[in-house]
């Protein structure tokens with residue numbers, strides 16, 4: 001059982017320190033798999049990290065009466081200059097308990113199916129190869145609860161199927177606490193749900209009810225924006241009922257690409273005749289991008305059991321920072337001098 005009592009969490013940044021999680025009280029029974037749902041930024045990954053013990057709450061407590069994994073996801077937890085085998089060996093020594101290190105290495109190698117690359121440095125791996133290794137590594141240990149942060153949405157089709165089968169095979173022996181934007185996957189693997197909204201958590205015995213509550217919020221937001229409910233007009237496309245998961249993914253990525261293209265076009269077309277309002281909206285978007293890049297960078301740093309290759313996160317963060325500065329310069333030259341850069345630095349050490 002995992003017991004969360006009066007839990008509060010906030011991050012201190014240049015905006016101040018809004019609560020991400022407020023007074024969370026949850027009892028997650030043994031053997032019940034739970035899906036965490038909520039809008040982007042609702043605090044799902046934060047809650048997973050807290051449950052894993054990789055981050056500390058501002059107030060409150062988490063009692064884990066069982067073995068809980070680290071959040072399994074794409075970002076890994078690997079040392080880039082060491083080989084896959086060396087990384088696995090290192091983690092096996094830390095987490096393996098009485099399990100035989102060589103056995104663990106073999107099990108991970110079998111699951112990951114990355115061939116000779118297993119003995120190559122991790123920095124030469126594709127993201128899919130890292131995901132395979134990371135997933136295999138977590139499965140090699142007998143956790144009572146596996147934490148999954150979009151772990152089943154990485155890799156190719158065959159790997160996704162293998163990943164979800166691996167979780168299903170754990171049913172009866174272990175449970176899952178899972179963040180996924182794939183509703184099919186949540187319904188397939190979880191019984192209960194927790195819906196995060198405005199820092200609060202609501203428990204639902206049935207994952208479908210948690211998903212329905214989440215949809216109701218999304219619909220409400222769309223209504224407030226004057227959009228037609230049910231239209232795929234926001235960042236989260238509606239899915240055609242009855243579509244297979246592969247179709248849903250492809251539909252989602254197609255729509256995402258279209259939205260990104262529209263966004264890029266909107267950004268670049270603002271160069272001529274851009275209004276103050278458009279520029280302010282561009283700056284707001286750039287600031288939000290920077291927040292996301294910063295959070296990903298911080299997440300990657302906080303995630304690590306061992307040092308990870310942080311360069312891609314760092315590059316993304318720097319790029320977002322630069323784009324925000326450029327947008328602010330454009331706004332500033334449009335509206336005259338102002339203290340545009342004063343609050344744009346998120347205070348993250350980029351080195």
Ligand SMILES: Nc1ncnc2c1ncn2[C@@H]1O[C@H](COP(=O)(O)OP(=O)(O)OP(=O)(O)O)[C@@H](O)[C@H]1O
Pocket residue numbers: 011012013020038039040041042043044045046047291292294295298299
């Ligand atoms: N290390 C950090 N430093 C500062 N703010 C952070 C950090 N990690 C997360 N945040 C902020 O906390 C809030 C919750 O983030 P979190 O990643 O937990 O949300 P989420 O529900 O998992 O989002 P998504 O669905 O987009 O992955 C966001 O506003 C995010 O910007």
